[in-house]
Amino acid sequence: MTIYFYAVSAEFGCFSNFSAHGFKLDGHYWPTSEHYFQAQKFTGTDYATTIRLAKSPAIAARLGRSRKQPLRRDWEAIKDAVMRRALLAKFRSHAEIRAILLATDDQPLVENAPNDYYWGCGIDGSGKNMLGQLLVEIRQTLRDEDVA
Numbered sequence: 001m002t003i004y005f006y007a008v009s010a011e012f013g014c015f016s017n018f019s020a021h022g023f024k025l026d027g028h029y030w031p032t033s034e035h036y037f038q039a040q041k042f043t044g045t046d047y048a049t050t051i052r053l054a055k056s057p058a059i060a061a062r063l064g065r066s067r068k069q070p071l072r073r074d075w076e077a078i079k080d081a082v083m084r085r086a087l088l089a090k091f092r093s094h095a096e097i098r099a100i101l102l103a104t105d106d107q108p109l110v111e112n113a114p115n116d117y118y119w120g121c122g123i124d125g126s127g128k129n130m131l132g133q134l135l136v137e138i139r140q141t142l143r144d145e146d147v148a
């Protein structure tokens with residue numbers, strides 16, 4: 001059965017990038033995977049630091065989506081890899097959500113984001129669901145790490 005997630009407060013809310021599961025990566029602590037993802041759009045700049053220190057993931061997302069600051073040129077080419085790194089760090093850092101992810105077995109995971117047709121499935125389900133796809137990939141990576 002497909003597992004849908006979106007709101008942090010709902011079931012499987014820990015799969016959302018807004019969930020408060022911080023981790024260390026690239027020499028810094030990131031309060032959420034949303035903070036890390038959004039900051040990488042402006043890596044090496046003061047603006048990236050502003051995003052890292054944002055008081056909430058919603059603020060980090062708003063800052064990261066602003067086009068008042070120049071987006072790094074290679075963003076479209078690297079954004080999936082950035083998200084993959086963030087998710088791996090997040091799920092490796094927290095045993096309890098790692099267990100929740102592994103307990104989904106082989107069920108498809110779908111970010112039920114009505115306005116997002118890239119990371120989510122969009123309002124009509126036709127979106128790419130890249131976040132769900134990456135979580136499925138991370139699930140397999142964690143399984144492989146268990147047997148190694």
Ligand SMILES: Nc1nc(O)c(N)c(N[C@@H]2O[C@H](COP(=O)(O)O)[C@@H](O)[C@H]2O)n1
Nearest residue numbers: 017034064065111113115116119120131
């Ligand atoms: N909570 C929430 N609200 C939205 O409007 C969204 N689009 C999402 N999806 C998440 O947004 C992040 C990527 O956004 P951009 O590529 O910077 O637009 C990513 O974390 C998606 O999972 N979530």
